[in-house]
Amino acid sequence: MYNAIFQAIPVVFSIKSLLLMFLGTGLGIAIGAMPGLTASMGVALLIPLTFGMPPAYGLVLLGSIYCGAIYGGSISAILLNVPGTPSSAATVLDGFPMTQRGEADKALKISTTASFTGGIISAFVLLFLAPPLARIALMFGASEYFWLALLGLSVIVSLSSANVVKGFLAAAFGLFVGSIGLDPLTGVPRFTFGVPNLLDGVNVIVLLIGLFSIPQALEMIESETVNRIPEIVERGVACKFRELWHEIAHVCWPTYIRSSILGTFIGIIPGTGGNVATFLGYEQAKRFSKHPEKFGTGWSEGVAGSEAANNGVTGGALVPLLTLGIPGDSVTAIMLGGLLIHGLQPGPRLFVQHPDVVYTFMVGMVVINVVMLIMGYFGSYLFAKVAKVPYSIVGPMVIALSVVGTYAIKNSMFDVGLMLFFGFIGYIMRKLAIPAGPAVLALILGPMAEENWRRAMLISGGEIGYMFSGILNLVLIVLFLLVLGVGIATFIKKGKRTEEFEADA
Amino acid sequence: MIKGGVLGMKRLTGLVLALMMVGLMTLPVGAQGYPTQPITIIVGFGPGGATDVLARIVAKYSDKYLGQPMVINNMPGANTEISLVALKKAAPDGYTLGTLNIPHALSNILMRQTQYAMEDFKYLANFVVDPGLIGVRADDDRFKTLDDLIKYAKANPGKATWATSGIGSDDHIAANMFEVATGVKVRPVPYKSDAEIVAAVLGGHVDVGGFNVGNVTEQVLAGKIRALGVMAEKRYPDLPDVPTLKEQGYDVVSDSSRGIVAPKGIPDEIAQKLGDAFRKISQDPEFVEDMRKSVQPMDVKILDEYDEYVKVLVKRFTDLYKANPWGEKK
Amino acid sequence: MDMAKKNRITAIVVIVLSIFGLMEAKSYPAEAATYPLAILLMAIALSVILLVTKPRVKTKPGNIVYRQLYGMIAFTIAYYIIIRIIGYYFATLLYVLVSMYFLKERNLIVLASVSVGFVVVLYCVFGLFLRVPLPHLVLF
Numbered sequence: 001m002y003n004a005i006f007q008a009i010p011v012v013f014s015i016k017s018l019l020l021m022f023l024g025t026g027l028g029i030a031i032g033a034m035p036g037l038t039a040s041m042g043v044a045l046l047i048p049l050t051f052g053m054p055p056a057y058g059l060v061l062l063g064s065i066y067c068g069a070i071y072g073g074s075i076s077a078i079l080l081n082v083p084g085t086p087s088s089a090a091t092v093l094d095g096f097p098m099t100q101r102g103e104a105d106k107a108l109k110i111s112t113t114a115s116f117t118g119g120i121i122s123a124f125v126l127l128f129l130a131p132p133l134a135r136i137a138l139m140f141g142a143s144e145y146f147w148l149a150l151l152g153l154s155v156i157v158s159l160s161s162a163n164v165v166k167g168f169l170a171a172a173f174g175l176f177v178g179s180i181g182l183d184p185l186t187g188v189p190r191f192t193f194g195v196p197n198l199l200d201g202v203n204v205i206v207l208l209i210g211l212f213s214i215p216q217a218l219e220m221i222e223s224e225t226v227n228r229i230p231e232i233v234e235r236g237v238a239c240k241f242r243e244l245w246h247e248i249a250h251v252c253w254p255t256y257i258r259s260s261i262l263g264t265f266i267g268i269i270p271g272t273g274g275n276v277a278t279f280l281g282y283e284q285a286k287r288f289s290k291h292p293e294k295f296g297t298g299w300s301e302g303v304a305g306s307e308a309a310n311n312g313v314t315g316g317a318l319v320p321l322l323t324l325g326i327p328g329d330s331v332t333a334i335m336l337g338g339l340l341i342h343g344l345q346p347g348p349r350l351f352v353q354h355p356d357v358v359y360t361f362m363v364g365m366v367v368i369n370v371v372m373l374i375m376g377y378f379g380s381y382l383f384a385k386v387a388k389v390p391y392s393i394v395g396p397m398v399i400a401l402s403v404v405g406t407y408a409i410k411n412s413m414f415d416v417g418l419m420l421f422f423g424f425i426g427y428i429m430r431k432l433a434i435p436a437g438p439a440v441l442a443l444i445l446g447p448m449a450e451e452n453w454r455r456a457m458l459i460s461g462g463e464i465g466y467m468f469s470g471i472l473n474l475v476l477i478v479l480f481l482l483v484l485g486v487g488i489a490t491f492i493k494k495g496k497r498t499e500e501f502e503a504d505a
Numbered sequence: 506m507i508k509g510g511v512l513g514m515k516r517l518t519g520l521v522l523a524l525m526m527v528g529l530m531t532l533p534v535g536a537q538g539y540p541t542q543p544i545t546i547i548v549g550f551g552p553g554g555a556t557d558v559l560a561r562i563v564a565k566y567s568d569k570y571l572g573q574p575m576v577i578n579n580m581p582g583a584n585t586e587i588s589l590v591a592l593k594k595a596a597p598d599g600y601t602l603g604t605l606n607i608p609h610a611l612s613n614i615l616m617r618q619t620q621y622a623m624e625d626f627k628y629l630a631n632f633v634v635d636p637g638l639i640g641v642r643a644d645d646d647r648f649k650t651l652d653d654l655i656k657y658a659k660a661n662p663g664k665a666t667w668a669t670s671g672i673g674s675d676d677h678i679a680a681n682m683f684e685v686a687t688g689v690k691v692r693p694v695p696y697k698s699d700a701e702i703v704a705a706v707l708g709g710h711v712d713v714g715g716f717n718v719g720n721v722t723e724q725v726l727a728g729k730i731r732a733l734g735v736m737a738e739k740r741y742p743d744l745p746d747v748p749t750l751k752e753q754g755y756d757v758v759s760d761s762s763r764g765i766v767a768p769k770g771i772p773d774e775i776a777q778k779l780g781d782a783f784r785k786i787s788q789d790p791e792f793v794e795d796m797r798k799s800v801q802p803m804d805v806k807i808l809d810e811y812d813e814y815v816k817v818l819v820k821r822f823t824d825l826y827k828a829n830p831w832g833e834k835k
Numbered sequence: 836m837d838m839a840k841k842n843r844i845t846a847i848v849v850i851v852l853s854i855f856g857l858m859e860a861k862s863y864p865a866e867a868a869t870y871p872l873a874i875l876l877m878a879i880a881l882s883v884i885l886l887v888t889k890p891r892v893k894t895k896p897g898n899i900v901y902r903q904l905y906g907m908i909a910f911t912i913a914y915y916i917i918i919r920i921i922g923y924y925f926a927t928l929l930y931v932l933v934s935m936y937f938l939k940e941r942n943l944i945v946l947a948s949v950s951v952g953f954v955v956v957l958y959c960v961f962g963l964f965l966r967v968p969l970p971h972l973v974l975f
Contacts, residue, residue, distance in 0.1 A: 044552035044579075045965040048561075141710035165884050169849065172878040176856070179874065182583075183867040185695055187616060187672035187831075190863060190871060191856070196590065196620060199583035221938060222904040270704050325723060326704045333700070337553025341561055343798035347723030392938035393949055396931050399911055404923065404957065408967045410551075410587075411580050413919060420915060424908075432841050450870045451697075458694050459666050459711065545968065578968050 005127070008359040012367055017060055021364070021371045024061040028068020029075070029375065033383075035082045035213045035398060036405015038205060039069035039274070039331045045408075047338045055342040056360040062338055063361060064368045066331050067314050070274055071115040071372055074307050078107045079387045082213045082398060086204055087274025087310040089440055090282035092212070093159075094295060094302025101298050104384040106239035106247070110300045111307045112376030113248060114256055118308035119369035121260040122267060122315025126322075127362045134323040137268050142456035143467045147476035148269070149449035152276050154480055155283040156438040157487035164491060166434045174442025177202050184447075185454050197414040204275065206415050207443050209402045210422025211429065211436040217398040218427050220391035238381060252304045255285045259305045263312020268319045273329025274310040275444050279437075281309025287486060315365055322350060322358055539599055539775050540573040546765065547578050547592050547603040549585030555699075555719055555801065556604050556763050559633060562795050563765070563786060570782045570789075584673070585609045586619055593625045597770035599779065602629070605766045607818050612673040615826045623819060627771050628811040630783035631764030633796075634804035635717040636737035637679035637757075638747070640730040642706055651733040651753050654713065658689035666711040667691045668702040673831055676702070676715030678822065679736055679759035681829045686755040693831075706730060717761055718744070719800045736760065741802060762804075762818070764811060780808040838890040846882035853878045906937055923969040924962075928954045 011017060031042035042065045050058030073085030078095035091111065098107035125133070140148070153171070160167015180191045181201030192198040248256070259281040266277045285305025286295045295302050317328025325346035327333035339346050344354055351358050386394075406419040426436060453467075460466030467473065546564065550556045557579060564575035580588040585606050592603035605626065613619045641648045648654045658665045669676035672695050680693045694711055696702055699720040706714035707729060714721070714730070718741050724730040725744060732747040736759040740749055750757040765783065767776065786792055787805040796803050806814050853875040860871040914930040921929075932950040940946060961967045 045967065047552065048966070051565075138704060138708035141705065141708055165881055165888070169845075169878065169881045169885070172874055172881060175874045176871070176878070179871045182672075183863075184671065184697060186864060186867045188863055188867045189617070190867060191859065194618075196583045196586050199586065200581070218904060218907065221907045222899045222901075224898055224900055270700070320704075324703070324707065326700050326707075333698075334551075334553040336700070337558055340553075340555075340558050340799040343795065345723045345798070345800060348727035348729055349723060390940070392935055392940045393945070395907070395938065396934035397953060399914075400927050400931060400953070400957075403914070403918070404927075404961060404967075404969065407923075407969065408961070408965075410582060411578055411968060412582075412587075413915075413970065416918075417915060420911065432845055433838070434845075454866065455694060455696075458692065461664070461692075576966065576968065 001128075004355045004359040005363060007356065008363045011056065011356075011360045012060075012363045017057060017360075017364065018367075018371075020057055020061045021064045021368050022375070024064025025068040025368060025371050025375055028065035028070075029072035029372075029379070030068075031065070032069035032072025032088075033075040033084045034401050034405065035076050035080070035084055036205070036209055036402045037069075037408065038085045038405075039066055039073075039087070040334055041405075041408055042066075042069050043331055043338070044334045047334070047341065050338065050342070055339075055344055055354075056357045056364075058338065058342060059335070059357065059361040060364040060368070062335055063314075063365050064371070066335075067115075067119050067311065067365070067368050067372050068375075070310050070314060071112065071119075071307070071376060073310075074111040074115070074303070075108065075383050075386075078111060078303070079104055079383065080394070080398065081216045083208060085274070086208050086440070086444075087278050087313070088306065089208060089212075089275065089437065090278040090306040091303055093282065093306075093437065094297070094299050097296070097298030098300070098303070099387050103239070103298065104387050105380055106244065106300070107298075107303055108380035108383055109239050109244050109377060110247065110252065110303050112373060112380060113244070114252070114259070114304040114308040115311040115376070116369055116373040117256045118260040118263050118311035119314055119372065120366060121257075122264040122312045123362070123365040123369055124315075125264050126315040126318050126365060130319045130323050130362075133268055133319050136265075137270055137320040137324070137326065137328070139470075139472050140269055142452045142459055143469070144472050144476060145271070146449055146452040146456060146467065147473060147480055148272070149445045149452065151476060151480040151483060152280060152445045153442065153449065154484040154487060155279045156441060157484065157491065158283055158286060159279075159437045159441070160435055162435070163433065166432070167438045170429065170434050170436065171438040171442040174207070174439035175446040177207060177439075178443045178446040179450070184451050185458065197412065197418075201447070202418065202443070203409055203415065204440065204444055205409055206406055206419045207422055208440050209406055210419045211426035211439060213398055213402040214420065214423025215427040215430045215436075217395045217402075218423075219430065220398075221395040223391065225391070238384075247300055252301055254288065255301050255304045256308050258284055258288065259308035260312040263309035264316035266309070267313035267316020267328045270320050270326050270328055271448075273317060273331065274313045277309040277313045278306045279441050281312075282306045283483065287483070292490070311369075318362075318365070321346060322362070324348060325350070539778055540571055542600055543574045543576050544571070544599070545576045545578050545601050547580050547588045547595075547601065549581060549588035549604050549606060549609070550579070551581040552579055555633075555635070556606060558799050559763050559796075559801055560604055560765075562792065562799065562801075563632065563783075565795070566786045566789060566792055567782075570785050571779075584613055584671075586613050586621065589621045589625075592766070592768055593621050595768050597627075597768040597772075599767065599771055599775035602765050602767050602779075605764050607762045607815070608675050608678055608822055609673075609761075611819060611822050612678070615822065616673050616831075623815065625769050626766040627769050627776055628815055629765050629767055629776060629779050629808065630787070631762055631806040631811045631814060632783075632787065632803060633719075633763040633801045634737075634760045635719045635762070635802050636735050636741065636760040637675065638716045638718050638721055638725075638735045639683070639733045639750075640706065640714045640716050640721055640725065641712065641733060642709060643729050643731045645709075645712075645731070648712070648731070648733065651748075651750070654733060655687050655689055658687075658691055662690045663692050665691045665713060667693050667713045667715055668705045668711045669693050669695050669715045670699050670702060671695050671697060675717065675759065675761040677831050678825065679715050679757070681831055682736075682757045682759050682825060683750075683755070685825070685829050686750070686757045703730075718802055719761075722800050743797075743800075762814075763801075764806075776808065783807060842885050842890050846886040849882040850879050853882070903938060907934060910934055910937070918970050924954050924958060927957065 031037045073088035074091045076082050076084040077088040077091040081092050081096035083089045095107050156171050182199050263277045282305045285301045286292050289301050317332040320326040320328045321332045327336050406416045546560050548557050548560045567575040595601035667680050702714045705711045725732045734750045735747050736757050784807050856875045860868050918926040
């Protein structure tokens with residue numbers, strides 16, 4: 001192994017490779033930052049770019065786009081309250097309030113460093129621990145996925161701390177939307193009313209953009225100060241290195257480490273990725289923080305928890321892909337196709353047959369994260385200026401971007417119309433103080449829970465005992481109960497103290 | 506606002522005529538010059554999937570054999586219904602083609618109402634026939650041969666879990682065919698993708714995997730999955746030790762075919778041109794190698810051959826559905 | 836409209852819609868129907884709670900300029916329709932231009948450069964680079 005690593009180093013540090021990394025990361029950040037465009041889309045659309053190149057370079061390029069995009073999503077999440085990719089859905093919760101307090105630059109720098117930490121830890125895990133960890137990936141069967149989904153869903157309690165009833169209503173909405181489409185286990189169409197475009201269900205991005213982008217844009221547009229620069233942000237200060245270091249060293253670093261590891265594991269589990277990691281990362285940051293009450297008001301740990309986890313997924317998702325040929329998340333699923341197009345068969349023999357390509361890629365991932373850190377850190381000052389653009393310009397642009405981003409998923413205007421419909425609903429939800437986060441989370445995890453419960457029942461022939469068999473199941477159940485229990489306890493403790501703030505309409 | 510007088514009218518008419526000519530020039534010309542513009546292929550699955558990979562490999566050779574590039578337009582959804590409906594509505598001028606997967610396209614029609622029918626298309630070329638493969642985990646000692654599996658299923662009817670890529674998928678149909686041919690009952694467990702089947706079998710969560718050669722060859726060659734039989738007429742060249750089901754006494758031939766079609770009504774000359782080009786592409790040694798490396802078993806049928814093949818498949822699946830239906834018809 | 840009234844309306848709307856949903860879901864085979872039925876029943880239960888509990892609310896000052904809001908909603912719907920007629924790029928150009936003007940941006944240089952610049956960047960990214968086939972005019 002070490003031999004292969006040493007051989008890969010000169011290739012990784014070659015001029016061509018480094019140029020590709022900067023190009024790819026830059027593109028990735030841009031794609032991630034635009035609401036509507038996602039990492040999967042970026043990688044999918046840029047695969048043709050890699051055709052002329054040797055596979056190792058092609059993979060490095062795709063890997064840079066991946067890491068860059070997952071980080072880039074936090075930029076619009078922080079500055080505009082709109083997640084650039086689903087993997088930054090939880091970053092808005094503390095990122096945007098920080099911007100509103102003039103701390104945009106600090107939030108961006110926290111996000112950059114947290115993403116870097118997540119990415120580099122997972123890249124090292126990938127490089128040195130891939131084969132044993134791949135075995136963990138295989139341990140997840142239907143019952144394990146069910147408990148994992150429940151664990152994720154229990155985060156809803158935490159996300160709706162202001163008003164549990166409304167949070168759960170939002171979750172119910174998300175669960176309902178998630179049930180639209182062909183039932184995976186019987187093939188029966190549910191709530192499709194004869195519309196073929198709904199047979200595959202509602203894409204999470206359509207709901208995400210609809211519930212986050214459009215209402216945010218409308219709120220920008222409806223305000224009196226629409227063509228003046230937001231005042232507090234005007235006074236925004238650049239975050240100096242000393243201040244950043246203080247924040248990290250004294251507040252955030254445990255979150256950085258914990259979230260990174262959490263994200264790596266989520267990535268390793270096939271089928272789950274950044275969109276789950278962001279919520280779980282945020283949740284655990286809050287769980288272990290010394291100041292949980294500050295979450296939601298603009299607290300750097302919130303940003304750190306979400307962003308370290310979602311970049312942690314990048315290296316983790318590559319573990320099952322490169323060792324077994326099983327993608328760890330949706331982006332790596334596309335990379336699998338990329339590998340095939342380049343004539344590399346993903347599977348257990350990839351390491352053996354093409355060690356040069358694989359190791360160049362894995363070592364490259366380490367360097368890519370460094371590149372991302374550099375670009376993000378020095379770019380943050382520039383990015384932060386976006387927050388100073390008047391709403392009369394940003395508002396329409398966000399909507400236009402949301403339209404094209406939604407269209408680009410499946411080249412479907414139907415999706416765009418659906419997204420606008422959800423946008424309308426999302427706006428009403430805002431005015432009713434119903435949080436959007438639980439709806440998105442429920443849309444992602446509800447189907448996973450239902451499908452896997454039924455699949456587990458099918459596999460076991462109806463024996464409930466199957467759900468509790470094996471260590472992994474029990475571990476997940478314990479975690480689920482813990483998160484749920486603590487969430488309920490916090491809720492009871494807080495009692496009637498919380499208040500909602502609402503604009504009179 | 507028209508300036509008065511004959512001069513004004515003439516100018517306007519001239520302008521309109523000129524614009525019309527420009528407009529006409531951008532429209533695709535008839536079969537003579539075909540193709541004069543890039544050709545779009547509507548792919549029924551998302552990027553990275555086997556059908557997408559096939560389309561991209563074919564597109565790679567389009568410049569060489571057709572003189573124009575091909576642009577991929579992924580329109581996944583509803584088990585290829587979305588892409589087929591879009592193709593059906595496209596102008597039959599040869600500039601919009603689409604991928605067709607059987608049994609997916611057929612399965613939809615059998616299982617529910619669809620907005621397309623098999624007669625809506627002109628069949629140009631089938632490239633891939635990816636046979637089904639029955640596989641188990643390599644270290645599962647219960648099933649060393651296909652007969653072990655059949656014995657087990659006879660003794661435990663409906664207990665052997667068989668992973669498929671969805672209700673009505675080719676894997677599920679293969680399982681049905683297996684049941685009919687062997688007289689045993691298994692328990693199909695639907696997953697959402699081929700990768701999930703691999704994970705389920707490797708992880709020991711199901712007994713058997715309903716694979717296609719394309720997505721499991723690597724695993725078999727790496728020794729992780731034991732192939733009990735392949736559901737084709739002949740053995741697969743890269744897996745010479747895997748017997749077919751027919752050899753073992755069971756008439757089961759089940760596969761997933763991928764081809765390219767056009768909307769019905771495409772002029773015959775253009776269809777012929779495309780068919781010839783696809784034939785030449787399929788005979789290009791570099792193309793063959795690309796296909797082999799991405800594990801797409803080739804079985805090329807052009808134009809009339811494809812028509813015949815489709816008729817055979819329609820009959821095979823319709824009969825099977827009558828005998829042993831899958832899924833619930835709404 | 837104060838929060839209590841908003842909550843009541845929401846609860847009633849959700850209950851009504853859920854009942855429709857229940858009627859639809861009843862027609863599905865048992866295995867497929869369980870999950871949707873559970874969700875809808877949960878929604879009804881939550882709505883009832885919402886109906887009977889007092890909201891904990893403080894109103895926040897913030898005026899909505901309805902003209903801007905409704906205007907933009909109308910423009911956005913028009914945008915959606917027009918995309919299929921004159922193509923994405925022209926539609927976006929118009930939409931951004933008209934919206935900015937409507938939202939009181941009057942500086943001609945800004946209006947022109949932002950709308951044109953934005954569409955040019957979009958074209959470079961989606962048309963040239965990513966090659967996403969966006970709805971387009973026959974002539975363009």
